[in-house]
Amino acid sequence: MKALLIDFGSTYTKVSLFSLDPPGFIGASRAPTTVESGLEEGLEAALDSFSAEQLKGVVFKRACSSAAGGLRIVAVGLVPELTVKAAREAALGAGARILAAYAYTLNRDEIAEIEALQPDLLLLAGGTDGGDRKVILENAARISEAGLPVPVVVAGNKSASDDAVSILKGKVPRLVVTANVMPEVNRLQVEPCREAIRELYLSEITRAKGLDKVQQRVGLVMPTPLAVMKAGELCWKSLAEDVVIVDLGGATTDVHSYGDGSPRGGGRVVKGPPEPLIKRSVEGDLGMRVSLQSLLEVISPVELSKSLSFAVEPGELIAYAQKAAACRGFLPRGERERAFDGAIAAAAIREALRRHAGSLTETYTPEGRLWVQRGKDLTGTAVFIATGGALAYSEEPGSVIRAGLLVNDPLALTPRSPRLFLDRFYILAASGLIAESRPEAALVILKQSLLPLGGITD
Amino acid sequence: MLRNNKVVLGVIGADVHAVGNKILEMSLCEAGFEVINLGVMVSQEEFINAAVESAAGAIWVSSLYGHGEIDCRGLREKCREAGIGDILLYAGGNLVVGKRTFAEVENLYKEMGYDRVYPPGTLPEEAIAHLKEDLAI
Ligand code: B12
Numbered sequence: 001m002k003a004l005l006i007d008f009g010s011t012y013t014k015v016s017l018f019s020l021d022p023p024g025f026i027g028a029s030r031a032p033t034t035v036e037s038g039l040e041e042g043l044e045a046a047l048d049s050f051s052a053e054q055l056k057g058v059v060f061k062r063a064c065s066s067a068a069g070g071l072r073i074v075a076v077g078l079v080p081e082l083t084v085k086a087a088r089e090a091a092l093g094a095g096a097r098i099l100a101a102y103a104y105t106l107n108r109d110e111i112a113e114i115e116a117l118q119p120d121l122l123l124l125a126g127g128t129d130g131g132d133r134k135v136i137l138e139n140a141a142r143i144s145e146a147g148l149p150v151p152v153v154v155a156g157n158k159s160a161s162d163d164a165v166s167i168l169k170g171k172v173p174r175l176v177v178t179a180n181v182m183p184e185v186n187r188l189q190v191e192p193c194r195e196a197i198r199e200l201y202l203s204e205i206t207r208a209k210g211l212d213k214v215q216q217r218v219g220l221v222m223p224t225p226l227a228v229m230k231a232g233e234l235c236w237k238s239l240a241e242d243v244v245i246v247d248l249g250g251a252t253t254d255v256h257s258y259g260d261g262s263p264r265g266g267g268r269v270v271k272g273p274p275e276p277l278i279k280r281s282v283e284g285d286l287g288m289r290v291s292l293q294s295l296l297e298v299i300s301p302v303e304l305s306k307s308l309s310f311a312v313e314p315g316e317l318i319a320y321a322q323k324a325a326a327c328r329g330f331l332p333r334g335e336r337e338r339a340f341d342g343a344i345a346a347a348a349i350r351e352a353l354r355r356h357a358g359s360l361t362e363t364y365t366p367e368g369r370l371w372v373q374r375g376k377d378l379t380g381t382a383v384f385i386a387t388g389g390a391l392a393y394s395e396e397p398g399s400v401i402r403a404g405l406l407v408n409d410p411l412a413l414t415p416r417s418p419r420l421f422l423d424r425f426y427i428l429a430a431s432g433l434i435a436e437s438r439p440e441a442a443l444v445i446l447k448q449s450l451l452p453l454g455g456i457t458d
Numbered sequence: 459m460l461r462n463n464k465v466v467l468g469v470i471g472a473d474v475h476a477v478g479n480k481i482l483e484m485s486l487c488e489a490g491f492e493v494i495n496l497g498v499m500v501s502q503e504e505f506i507n508a509a510v511e512s513a514a515g516a517i518w519v520s521s522l523y524g525h526g527e528i529d530c531r532g533l534r535e536k537c538r539e540a541g542i543g544d545i546l547l548y549a550g551g552n553l554v555v556g557k558r559t560f561a562e563v564e565n566l567y568k569e570m571g572y573d574r575v576y577p578p579g580t581l582p583e584e585a586i587a588h589l590k591e592d593l594a595i
Contacts, residue, residue: 078510078511079511081504081507082507082508082511083511126511127511127512128512130464130492130512130513131464131513131514132511132512132513133513182511184494185494185496185511185512269474269498269499363472363499365472365473365523366472366523366524367474370472370474372499
């Protein structure tokens with residue numbers, strides 16, 4: 001019995017072949033993604049590198065996709081730090097890309113903006129249960145008046161959801177009501193919303209994106225980031241230790257953290273909005289290829305050059321970034337380019353972790369200094385998993401990852417001394433696709449792929 | 459505004475006195491109120507955000523450490539800006555500092571827009587009775 005798992009990426013379509021009994025990794029291949037032809041051509045090309053013999057006995061096919069922009073969501077809530085933030089967390093946790101997020105009552109310009117963004121889905125939140133109903137109903141009315149051609153998930157004040165449904169019914173292509181993303185101030189409840197988004201993804205969004213043929217053929221079941229998240233969840237639950245995953249892609253860098261992130265040091269007050277147990281963040285300006293130029297705006301070439309063991313002019317790094325961003329499937333050539341690639345990967349990991357993790361700030365009270373923690377404390381992370389093409393094909397993944405974990409800001413609560421692992425076969429997403437239906441097999445295969453790279457100081 | 463039985467509770471500013479806050483939460487819950495307790499070190503913005511999202515009927519502000527006047531000033535104005543200008547604002551704790559009398563302090567806080575002001579050692583029950591009266595429940 002074998003499983004064929006497909007990840008339609010924005011650049012490559014990656015196919016992994018697993019044996020299910022006994023569980024084991026058989027092989028993987030990839031070919032450029034073909035969005036125009038509904039993804040099938042690229043899939044065929046990737047399948048070509050397997051022999052007929054190898055493909056014999058495939059009983060199970062599943063696919064995930066981040067092609068054609070992935071799952072693109074607009075989130076609407078009431079207060080930025082509360083229900084807007086909760087809606088964002090729910091959408092990110094469903095593997096989505098957030099195109100924009102809006103607070104308070106939408107105005108005409110914002111409605112026009114949403115229309116222009118053409119999201120795959122609009123998530124409408126606002127109000128705690130029994131709390132404010134005015135704003136979510138006003139927003140429902142404006143969405144309905146505009147007749148936005150977008151499926152809507154309503155996940156706000158439960159006491160307003162029936163009225164929101166009456167307002168929106170028949171005015172938007174699909175309407176799903178689910179539990180409030182923030183039933184009480186500062187309490188997140190993102191799971192039901194994540195499920196509702198996933199259901200819509202299956203039933204509506206793949207069709208709207210013209211992916212229904214591929215859907216029927218290989219079972220396109222979730223956005224790729226969600227598959228990665230499921231693989232990480234499996235590791236986390238089986239290890240019973242806190243896990244952090246960094247997925248270094250061409251266009252974005254995703255970070256997933258598993259654990260409550262409660263303070264690891266005494267004398268701290270935790271402030272700010274609550275954080276989900278399973279948290280995902282997406283950095284659209286940090287990527288190894290398409291987003292390389294924006295990365296250089298965040299981390300200057302001068303700063304990057306400091307982490308290289310040889311002298312380099314900023315101009316050379318900029319030229320390299322242009323080259324790497326321009327051609328699809330670019331791979332660094334020679335010692336010098338590989339060093340650039342490594343330094344950039346490390347910088348992206350470091351910056352993405354810094355943004356994902358919580359931070360400490362000191363405040364002075366009449367009593368003296370006090371530490372305030374905002375966000376998750378990840379300093380106690382036990383297991384750090386790195387994935388992504390740039391690392392899987394790197395010659396020295398260990399040193400790149402270690403450089404990415406160097407702490408240059410002691411107040412950023414990033415992982416300090418985890419055990420390091422590389423997803424060497426690049427199959428985190430593939431194993432996430434069978435994590436729910438065949439968790440034991442998924443775990444065995446994950447362990448085959450996760451190459452231990454030792455600790456921080458090794 | 460839709461008044462409901464929700465109360466936003468917290469200790470304002472850089473104040474970390476946590477015990478009274480817990481007692482107030484318990485007393486309010488027992489009296490049938492739904493409490494949104496923001497704990498200690500709560501900024502004005504946090505009080506307002508919580509009240510907007512939950513459409514609470516009242517905000518109860520505690521200040522124990524002697525800097526209440528600075529911390530509490532401007533909350534009413536910000537509530538007006540946020541569209542909840544008519545929410546009930548109560549303040550209590552150790553609001554009297556220095557040689558002022560409680561009556562002076564009470565006047566000061568009322569001028570700042572607080573509906574009710576309590577001296578140290580106030581029992582929660584007393585203020586809860588006022589709250590029921592003010593919310594007409
Ligand atoms: C324990 C304590 C601390 C502990 C707090 C531990 C903790 N995490 O809770 C620590 C050691 C950290 C501390 C620190 C400080 N403290 Co201190 N502390 C106390 C002490 C001894 C008890 C407070 C307490 O828990 N009381 C019991 C609870 C149940 O009562 P309560 O807090 O007053 O609350 C009740 C009522 O006031 C009322 N209430 C309160 N808020 C509101 C709001 C509304 C709307 C209503 C209706 C009612 C209401 O209902 C509550 C429940 O019954 C008091 C002295 C005292 N005996 O009160 C000093 C005291 C409050 N502290 C004081 C001071 C000055 C400080 C410090 C600035 C420095 C110092 N010298 O210690 C720092 C400030 C730190 C900071 N950033 O906040 C002063 C405040 C003086 C003032 N305001 O004029 C006091 C009064 C001591 C004193 N006499 O000097 N403190």
